[in-house]
Amino acid sequence: MKDYSAENSLRPAERAASYWFEDGLPELVFGFALALTSGVGLLWRLYFPNNSMRILTLVGYVGLVPLFVWDRKILTFFKSRVTYPRTGYVRPPGRPTEPPEVIQGLKLNTVLPAAGRNVSTFPMRLITLFVSFGSPLVSLLGGRWSLPVAMIAIAALFYLTNPEEEPRYSLWSLLPLALSGFVPSIIGLPEAGRLFFPGMLGGLWLLVRGTWKLVRYLHQNPYPGTNVTAGA
Amino acid sequence: MNEQAQQVSQLDRLVHEPARLAILMILYGVGEADFVYLQREGAFTQGNLSSHLLKLEEAGYVQIEKTFKGRLPLTLCRLTRKGKEALLEYSKRMVRILQPEPHS
Numbered sequence: 001m002k003d004y005s006a007e008n009s010l011r012p013a014e015r016a017a018s019y020w021f022e023d024g025l026p027e028l029v030f031g032f033a034l035a036l037t038s039g040v041g042l043l044w045r046l047y048f049p050n051n052s053m054r055i056l057t058l059v060g061y062v063g064l065v066p067l068f069v070w071d072r073k074i075l076t077f078f079k080s081r082v083t084y085p086r087t088g089y090v091r092p093p094g095r096p097t098e099p100p101e102v103i104q105g106l107k108l109n110t111v112l113p114a115a116g117r118n119v120s121t122f123p124m125r126l127i128t129l130f131v132s133f134g135s136p137l138v139s140l141l142g143g144r145w146s147l148p149v150a151m152i153a154i155a156a157l158f159y160l161t162n163p164e165e166e167p168r169y170s171l172w173s174l175l176p177l178a179l180s181g182f183v184p185s186i187i188g189l190p191e192a193g194r195l196f197f198p199g200m201l202g203g204l205w206l207l208v209r210g211t212w213k214l215v216r217y218l219h220q221n222p223y224p225g226t227n228v229t230a231g232a
Numbered sequence: 233m234n235e236q237a238q239q240v241s242q243l244d245r246l247v248h249e250p251a252r253l254a255i256l257m258i259l260y261g262v263g264e265a266d267f268v269y270l271q272r273e274g275a276f277t278q279g280n281l282s283s284h285l286l287k288l289e290e291a292g293y294v295q296i297e298k299t300f301k302g303r304l305p306l307t308l309c310r311l312t313r314k315g316k317e318a319l320l321e322y323s324k325r326m327v328r329i330l331q332p333e334p335h336s
Binding site: 011012013015016019076079080081084085087088089090091 | 257258260261262263264265266267268269270271272273301303304306308
């Protein structure tokens with residue numbers, strides 16, 4: 001058996017937290033939901049520009065509610081078919097329930113990840129940021145340069161608020177996001193549809209990232225067959 | 233008898249064995265994990281991990297449960313309170329043993 005433990009020097013709890021994102025499924029699920037919701041909104045605005053925005057926003061939020069409530073169940077459904085048979089199950093990351101043990105000034109090196117890591121909720125924060133800040137910012141600024149400015153602001157916000165988290169938003173992964181605000185201007189997207197563009201880009205960005213990670217994961221971890229319950 | 237040597241002799245041998253210590257440390261850090269995950273993370277062979285888990289279960293340090301996640305059957309392993317206390321007690325002893333003498 002390949003020695004995976006030698007490949008990383010993370011503490012067990014940190015390793016388990018990063019394991020949650022190893023297969024790319026969280027990005028795929030949240031990316032799909034975000035791209036779909038924003039895409040529907042975008043088409044709605046393009047084809048029915050006179051309909052009430054309030055109804056549309058309400059529909060959007062209602063569409064995202066199942067994701068907020070049942071995100072773990074949805075992901076467990078997929079992970080139990082893709083990830084757990086291949087590389088095993090470990091409890092998903094979450095906030096620690098107990099303070100870390102300190103023995104004579106030394107913190108036991110196995111203790112839970114720092115509470116601030118908050119790794120399990122990053123897609124939700126992503127959605128919330130896009131929906132809450134992206135669209136109003138575009139409306140507020142108005143004009144041709146509103147979307148580029150909004151996207152640069154969102155990318156900067158991600159970079160500044162997540163420097164130490166898992167998965168880490170690197171400068172290089174956020175740069176395309178920051179520059180993507182220029183796309184609607186280049187392709188000549190009508191003003192009405194621009195409000196939903198940040199959300200759709202965010203969803204597509206997560207989909208691409210998730211697909212790449214899933215393909216890499218499946219390539220590295222072929223299905224082991226039926227011998228998944230072996231053991232104690 | 234030398235106090236430090238005495239401390240060493242009082243170490244819990246069930247925890248002191250490297251593979252079992254690794255299992256306990258992983259479970260202490262993650263809460264619960266299945267057999268496949270432990271095998272992968274600790275680079276254990278199937279037989280090796282089974283025998284160590286059996287010993288830890290017999291001692292009441294680890295709880296093993298056959299369950300399902302979705303449709304997938306899993307062998308779930310959890311650290312018990314007794315196992316956690318044993319690991320912490322072992323860590324305290326090791327810290328005491330390895331602590332350098334203060335300079336006089």
